[in-house]
Amino acid sequence: MRNLETSTEKAPKPKKEKEPVVEWLLAAGHRACSGCGEALGAKLVMDAAGPNTYVATATGCLEVFSTPYPESAWRMPWIHSLFENSAAVASGIEASLIAQGRDKDVNIIAQGGDGGTADIGIGCLSGMLERGHNILYVCYDNEAYMNTGVQRSGLTPFDARTSTSPSGKLSWGNKTNKKDLPAIAAAHHIPYVATATVGYPNDLMAKVKKALSIRGPKYIQVHVPCPLGWIHPSDMTIEVAKLAVLTGLIPIYEMENGVVTKVRKIGKNRRPAEEYLKVQGRFRHLFAKGADAEEELEKIRQIAEANIKRFGLV
Amino acid sequence: MRKFIEGSMAVAEAVKLCRPHVISAYPITPQTHIVEHLSQMVADGEVNAQFINVESEFGAASVVLGASAAGGRAFSATTSQGLLLMGEVIFNIAGLRLPVVITVANRSISAPINIWNDHSDAMAIRDAGWIMLFAEDNQEAHDMHLQAYKIGETPEISLPVMINMDGFILTHAFEGVDVISQEEADSFLPPFKPAVHLDVKNPVTMGVLAEPQWYMEARCRMQEALYESRPVIKQAARDFKGKFGRWYGDVIDTYRIDGAETVFVAMGSLIGTLKDAVDDLRGKGEKVGLLKIRCFRPFPGQEIAEALKNTRRVAIMEKAFSLGASGILGDEIKAALYATPYRPEISTFFIGLGGRDIPKSSIVNVYNQVKAKQQNNVFVDLKTELVK
Ligand SMILES: Cc1ncc(C[n+]2csc(CCOP(=O)(O)OP(=O)(O)O)c2C)c(N)n1
Ligand SMILES: [Mg+2]
Numbered sequence: 001m002r003n004l005e006t007s008t009e010k011a012p013k014p015k016k017e018k019e020p021v022v023e024w025l026l027a028a029g030h031r032a033c034s035g036c037g038e039a040l041g042a043k044l045v046m047d048a049a050g051p052n053t054y055v056a057t058a059t060g061c062l063e064v065f066s067t068p069y070p071e072s073a074w075r076m077p078w079i080h081s082l083f084e085n086s087a088a089v090a091s092g093i094e095a096s097l098i099a100q101g102r103d104k105d106v107n108i109i110a111q112g113g114d115g116g117t118a119d120i121g122i123g124c125l126s127g128m129l130e131r132g133h134n135i136l137y138v139c140y141d142n143e144a145y146m147n148t149g150v151q152r153s154g155l156t157p158f159d160a161r162t163s164t165s166p167s168g169k170l171s172w173g174n175k176t177n178k179k180d181l182p183a184i185a186a187a188h189h190i191p192y193v194a195t196a197t198v199g200y201p202n203d204l205m206a207k208v209k210k211a212l213s214i215r216g217p218k219y220i221q222v223h224v225p226c227p228l229g230w231i232h233p234s235d236m237t238i239e240v241a242k243l244a245v246l247t248g249l250i251p252i253y254e255m256e257n258g259v260v261t262k263v264r265k266i267g268k269n270r271r272p273a274e275e276y277l278k279v280q281g282r283f284r285h286l287f288a289k290g291a292d293a294e295e296e297l298e299k300i301r302q303i304a305e306a307n308i309k310r311f312g313l314v
Numbered sequence: 315m316r317k318f319i320e321g322s323m324a325v326a327e328a329v330k331l332c333r334p335h336v337i338s339a340y341p342i343t344p345q346t347h348i349v350e351h352l353s354q355m356v357a358d359g360e361v362n363a364q365f366i367n368v369e370s371e372f373g374a375a376s377v378v379l380g381a382s383a384a385g386g387r388a389f390s391a392t393t394s395q396g397l398l399l400m401g402e403v404i405f406n407i408a409g410l411r412l413p414v415v416i417t418v419a420n421r422s423i424s425a426p427i428n429i430w431n432d433h434s435d436a437m438a439i440r441d442a443g444w445i446m447l448f449a450e451d452n453q454e455a456h457d458m459h460l461q462a463y464k465i466g467e468t469p470e471i472s473l474p475v476m477i478n479m480d481g482f483i484l485t486h487a488f489e490g491v492d493v494i495s496q497e498e499a500d501s502f503l504p505p506f507k508p509a510v511h512l513d514v515k516n517p518v519t520m521g522v523l524a525e526p527q528w529y530m531e532a533r534c535r536m537q538e539a540l541y542e543s544r545p546v547i548k549q550a551a552r553d554f555k556g557k558f559g560r561w562y563g564d565v566i567d568t569y570r571i572d573g574a575e576t577v578f579v580a581m582g583s584l585i586g587t588l589k590d591a592v593d594d595l596r597g598k599g600e601k602v603g604l605l606k607i608r609c610f611r612p613f614p615g616q617e618i619a620e621a622l623k624n625t626r627r628v629a630i631m632e633k634a635f636s637l638g639a640s641g642i643l644g645d646e647i648k649a650a651l652y653a654t655p656y657r658p659e660i661s662t663f664f665i666g667l668g669g670r671d672i673p674k675s676s677i678v679n680v681y682n683q684v685k686a687k688q689q690n691n692v693f694v695d696l697k698t699e700l701v702k
Contacts, residue, residue, distance in 0.1 A: 051517075054514065056380060063521075063523070067522040069522040069525070070522075072519035072522065074519050076514070076517045077512035077516075077517045077518060078518075079383050079519075079521050081376060081403070081406050081521055082403065082406055085372065085376035085379075085403065088372075088373045088377050088380065089376050089379055089380035089383070091366060091373075091376075092378060092379060092380025092381035092382075092383070092384070094380075095336045095338075095364035096336050096380065096381035096382070096384035096386030097384055099336060099363060099364045099386055102384075102513075106514055123369050123370060124369070124372070127368050127370075130369075131366065
């Protein structure tokens, strides 16, 4: 993999002693595609949360690839109910544990894909955030309904080609911008909202740990590339994830009590939007010849520019 | 203790006695009073439960699903559009084999929007895999809640139970109800010991993906559990009678059926009116009786066939029907009889839809019609001038 940055995340110091074998809480051997960003994201979240964690998962790739009966990749109490209710199921788990006096020193995580979270599940999510449950909601944002074959969602980026927002003679792909779900979550006046990415795993894990140390509802949106849906080589997942950040298209930040308290600066590592777009088949149509395509690319540059201004990324 | 209370309060009092851990519901007429009473009880510290206000019935059903999966006793109540909005979760709760109890204050389905009683809501989710009980009056509704948890939580059964009671007619009616004491309730209904539940000490995976080589078996096990629940439902009714002396039938009940040439069949509060009508007709020398269906799912086909075997005519009175097909009870009863040598003449009637009043005179009319000749899917008291 190319080194994308001059100042990378601090590499962990090499350990002298042999590390004990760790049992991943989301065990290996599941059916995710190679290079799946969501599988990696979920593994990191679970490792950060630890075994004393209850997990409610929405329908979607994550649920499907991890629990084909009689197998399960989950080494923690885990439930899947439906596509749009993991936040409400987790709310019920929390209430039940409290009523039974079993809520001490445990975490509760509700999770789902971008579709299950931002679209069909936004009602249950809003209810959970509003009610003040002590639950962390994690949205794995692979920017489309991947489990059903890459249809657009409310978090699909502008001009991305999906199976329901195809490019064509009259179309440049998805006509809408990403819904600002972290801002919607923050508008519930919850204590902690963060964005993260599998491109920066230590940052993601630190945010999960921090979120779980705070009482009340928390929301983390993790950007997770999907090699199949985004159409990039499966060994480029991390690189693509980093490029999303370094172009300013995916801002990484924390909001505490509604205020942005921390952003991941991109500074002089900033990359032009095209560098992120051109490695993905879902944006290939933007690189056709002609003034029209250039106009579309300019719109995407402006999205990056707006993020950079809004969050002070450089 | 005997109290003069609203039907909704009779339910709330019963739910309180069941010591639920989590209650979650959403307002909809005519269910709302039930959860209003319960939220007051929680606010006053009379019920030591978590009361979760939600953004929709879909959320409420999902909350009680999660609560039950985590090993708690969970309760919700709804009706009509609320039950339909819960629909997806209703099926899922049963598939996950979670013994949630939901009270449905039966109401019609929109459009046209109508807040009054019939059974269209419950009938719409009849294939979801729930045990479905219908209460005849508020005392039965009160008592049924204790039985419901006992039945659903039986480890071999592990199924949700829906208690149906007619909206307004029962939920808003004030009448005397013997409210069970907490000690008596505790001695009847033990704490919930889930067969499987979410626990960090013993992690399990619930809600798996079942591919074609597994799905059929899971559904077959549900079907078996529903059939195996019949003796459990009967036992709960007998145990209840043993402890409290009250009896409403088990999966069915009969009234003055001996020697009856014509037997009415119905569910819910209509049973009360029908008992009066039967008494009147018997007083006039007419040979009539009544079959009450108390448990609609699992469908007590054998018990019904047995009860109707000596009858010449059957008049099935339904508060719902399958649009584009016919009466639901009617078809199921005919199917049950087909497996036996008994062939009474069966007439089917749709009655009281959308809350239309059912006076005794309407029942006498029905009786006269079936006595004259067999009738199919007749809308009782239809204003024919409006549908021509
Ligand atoms: C009510 C309902 N509607 C639609 C579906 C079909 N469905 C299952 S998963 C899915 C897409 C999931 O997308 P997302 O939440 O983004 O998760 P991903 O698979 O991308 O990780 C859809 C549309 C469903 N299961 N339930
Ligand atoms: Mg997705």
